[in-house]
Amino acid sequence: MKLSVWTYEGPPHVGAMRVATAMNGLHYVLHAPQGDTYADLLFTMIERRNHRPPVTYTTFQARDLGSDTAKLFRDACQAAYERFKPQAMIVGASCTAELIQDDPGGLGAALGLPIPVIPLELPSYQRKENFGADETFLQIVRTLAKPTDRSARVSCNLIGPTALGFRHRDDITEITALLNDMGVEVNVTAPYGATPADITRLGAAHFNVLMYPETGESACRWMERTLDQPYTRTIPIGVGATKDFVEEVAALTGCIPRLDTDRLRLPWYSASVDSTYLTGKRVFIFGDGTHVATATRIAREEMGFEVVGIGCFNREMARPIRALAKDIGVEALISDDYLEVEGRISNLAPELILGTQMERHIGKRLGIPCAVISAPVHVQDFPARYSPQMGVEGANVIFDTWVHPLVMGLEEHLLHMFREDPEFNDAAGPSHHAHGAKQVSDAxxxxxxxxxxxxxxxxxxxxxxxxxxxxxxxxxxxxxxxxxxxxxxxxxxxxxxxxxxx
Structure with a gap:
């Protein structure tokens, strides 16, 4: 373990919290000391949720280690059931509590509660947050989902969206509308907004739409084997990928591929005279594997950028990102060390960064514009407005998000033209970066x-x-x-x- 100012992913129990918080009627009992009870801050302050996470902590202290910490856990489970009356419960330990080996799964099962109690085995010192979310949802599906008759109309499940996900709420709305236009109904969306009872109905769908591989691929693979449900491989982020997704759904269902492109603005602008300002801009892309892969395609094929480097922080996606990097002739950076990422950006000196909130801070220090494309994100990336990443409207949102930092760069050039004016000070640096930030371009x-x-x-x-x-x-x-x-x-x-x- 190492201390860090920033971290791209929390420990795996944070991933479990993301699943529990996304669902309704599910409660998470976490064996954890007082210092691990920070979930409320993550969800209520960053995501601005109006409900606290459905998590009960044992909050043992140092003096409790000499007594029966297992009893603390059993009491917490019983109290959580009596107070919240959940349809199901997941139980596990935080990274600190894992060291005392109290076996939360066995203790929870021994209580004899009249609801499913699902144990989580999350290796806190080997894996991280995205794995924790993926594994938690897999265990919930394995426990609750059963074979059942298919729905009368063609239907699918939307799999993968969680709490603290990057624009997941709006992506659900966009993809639901896109599927409805093709005559495909959404049976269940999970984990986001689902109850344990909804999980038992997953088998009624004809196929699954895997929206976010980081948090839903294991469950989709299990349902493909066990419930005979194929799942989509294309992530509909960007114009080309959205069209490919529609074709994939049509091939799975026999429906007519239908996509309303009247609202699309990106292709028109990319072909316009004004787009010459964007052509060939050198871009560095970093984030979770899925958003990096989709952003790379958009940057190269739909925006006319030159991608000079890509990378991801989640090692589960290292193989496809390395393969993608090889295909486009760049070196992949697989790292969760933001200082290493900063060093790569500094060496490449791109004209635009597409990344997480960490890269946004790096860009401020280096004087390079940055657009956020992936979690982890700050509160400003959970807008109240409708702002998806997927589908037709997602392509419009992405275009705005990426182009605006570059347009601001042009505005700064105009400010430089008038730098002798008493209202401006050339030494102050670009106004949309941190005050007094060192400019890579001047160094x-x-x-x-x-x-x-x-x-x-x-x-x-x-x-x-x-x-x-x-x-x-x-x-x-x-x-x-x-x-x-x-x-x-x-x-x-x-x-x-x-x-x-x-």
Whole structure:
């Protein structure tokens, strides 16, 4: 274990909380010390939920370790059942409580409660949050889902959305409408909004729509084997992927593929004259595996960006992300160390970052625009407005989210043009970044550490827009170094510009 200012994923019991909090009629009894009882902050402050998570803690203290902590757990289970009257209960231990080996599963089963008690075995020191959510939902489905007659009309289950998920609430609405247009009904959405009774009805659907592999793929695989339900592999994020998803659903059901593209704005803009401002922009993409893979396709095929690097923090998705990176000719970064991610971004010096809230902070420090595409996210990424990522409207939202940071970059260029005006101060840095943030574009490159810029050349360099100034500096220094020059004059700057323009 290591201490960290930021973390991309919590321990696996946080993933279990995400499933429990997403559902109704399910209660989670967590064997945990006082210090592990922070779930209320995660869900009520970040997601802005109006209900506290359905979690009961044993909250044992140091003085309890010399007595019967197992009794504390049994008492907590009994009290939770009597107070909340849930349809089912999941029981487990936090990373700290795992060390005392009280066996919450066995203790919960021995209570003889008149509801299903589902034990969770989550290896806290080997796996993390997304695994915890995936495994928790799998155990709930394995315990409660049973074979049953199929629904009269073609129907599906939406699998994977949880609490604290990135735009999951709105994605459900968008995909439900898209399926309804094709004549496909949604049988159950789970875990988000489902009850344990709903889980018993999963088998009535003809197929499953896997919305988020990180939190639902294990359950889909189990239902494919046990309930004979195929599941979709395409994640409908982006125009191309949404069209592919519709075709996949049509192939599974025999329905006519139907997609209302009248609301789509991204393809028109991408083909317009204004889009030339976006073409070739160098982009670095980092987040959970699913959103990175879909963002890479959108960036390359629908926005005309140049993807210079991709990566993910969840090691369960390392293999497909490495394969994708190989296909597009870049090196994949699989890491949950934000300092390593920051180092890669600094070295690549992209013009746009697509990432998590961590990359947003990194972008502020480095002076690089960033759009958030994946959890973990901050409170501002749980908007009150309708803001999906999936489907037709999701494509519009993504376009706005990605383009606005770049448009702000153009606005900053205009501010630089008027930097001598008394209302502006060139040393203050771009207004939409942290005050006084160090600009990557203004920083000397290690390549040219021994090369001296003459004052006149430095003044001329300042006339270059800040968002490409770093590239101009590096190119000029590389040009001077190749010629053996130890100083850069205005003439050197323009000779370098002419050289790289060929």
């Amino acid at each position: 000397p490159d290690p390549i040219g550490a021994q090369i001296i810029w003459l004052d006149e050349a430095e003044r001329e360099l300042r006339k270059v827009p800040f968002f490409v100034r770093g590239k101009a500096r590096r190119n000029t220094e590389a040009f001077a170094e190749a010629r053996g020059d130890s100083q850069i004059s205005v003439e050197t700057l323009y000779e370098a510009k002419a050289h790289y323009a060929r």
